[in-house]
Amino acid sequence: MSEKTFIIAIDGPAASGKGTISRRLAKELKFHHLDTGLTYRGVAKMLLDQNLPLDDVTLAEQAARELDLGTMDGNILSAHDIGNAASKVAVIPSVRKILVDAQRAFSAKTPGSVLDGRDIGTVVCPNADVKIYVTAKAETRAERRFKEAQSKGGTQSYDEVLTDIKARDERDSGRKDSPMRQADDAHLLDTSKMDIETAFTAAKALINAALNTK
Template sequence: MGFIIAVDGPAASGKGTVASRLAAAYGLPMLDTGLLYRAVGVRLLAIGGDLDDPSAAEASARGLDLSELEKPEVRTRAAGEAASRVAVHPGVRKTLFDLQRAFAEREPGAVIDGRDIGTVIAPDAHAKLYVTASPEVRADRRWKQLTGQGESVTFDEILADIHKRDARDGGRKDAPMTQAVDAILLDTSEMSIEQAFDAARRIVEDARARSGNLPG
C-alpha cells in the first residue's frame, strides 16, 4: 500500500485546499469524497427524486460516473445541502465505500479529503489530519465562495447551513463525522492558506519520518 494522507473535517474548514496542496507537494492523486456525495445528490435532484428516500439515493449512487465530479453544479450551495442529506443513508455510503477504498489503496498512495476518511475509509492511513475552524469563519469563507460564483445568499443563511450540516454529519448513525483518535487537529480559524498548508505539511513530514514510507 502506498502512502495515504487522510484529511477530514467539516464544511469550509479549509480541508479541501490543504488536501489539494498536499497532493501537489507530494505528487499524489487526490480524491475529494465530498464531491461524490454532492454528485449523488445532484443526480437525484435532476430527476426530481427525494433526497430522503434511501432507495432512490442508493440507486443514484450506483449510477455515478466520476466525470460528474467536474460539473460546476456540484459546487453549489444546493449541492452541499443535498450531499449532507444523501450521506445519512447507509446504502449510499456502502455503495461509495469500495470506490473510495480502491482509490486509497492505489500506488504510490493518495490524499483523500472527507469526513470519515481516517475513521472508516482509510483507518490505516499513514498521516491523519482533522482540519477545522470556527463556524463563523467557515460561514464567511463559504459565503465569499458562493457569492463569488454569483449565488445570492446572505452570511446568516450560510451560518445556519453550517450549523445544520455539522449536526447532521456528526449525528448520523453510520460513519459520523468525527476526529480519529490518532488524527492531528489543525484549526485554521486564524490561519492564511499558506500557514495552514505549512502546518499540514509539518504533520505529514512527522508521519513520513515515523512510517518510513516516503512519497515523492
C-alpha cells in the same frame, strides 16, 4: 517509501480549509486526490437530473453503483441545491456503504492518495498513514464561505451562511452512521487564525515527518 500506497486522510467540517489543503498536498506529492463529499453530491445530482426522489433507497443505490469518480466536476457539484440534496442521500446507510467501498478502492492507488471528507480517518481509511483533522470556529468558517459566495455572485447573508454552517455541523456530527469526529490518532489543525498558506505549511510538515519514517 515502500511499494505500499501512502494514504493521507483529512477530515473536518465545511469551510475549514481541508479541501484546499488536500488538493495542494496531492499536487505537490503527485498523489491522487478525492473529495469524498463530491461522491454524495454526484449521486444526488444523478437523481435530480432525472427528477427522481432522493429518499428512494433502491434508486439511490443504483446511482451510487453507477457513479464514475473520475468524471465528477467539483464546479458543477458545488451548487447549493445539490449540497442540500446530497445531505438527504448521505443518510442512507446502504448508499454510504457503496460509496465508502468505492472510496477505499480509490485510496489504494499508487504511489499514494489524499482523501478528504468527514469520516476518512475513522471509517473509510482507519489505517491511513497520516490523519489530520482540520477545523476552525464556525464564525470563521462562515465568513470564509460568505466571501467565497459573494465573489461568485451569491445572495446569502453572513447570518444565513452561519446558520447553514452550524446546521451542517450538527447534522454531520450527530448522524448515527459514520458521524464526523476527530480520529483518536489524528493530528488536530485549527485554522481559525491561519491563512491558507500557513495551514498548508503546517499540514505539509506533518506529512513530511511521516514520509521520512517510511
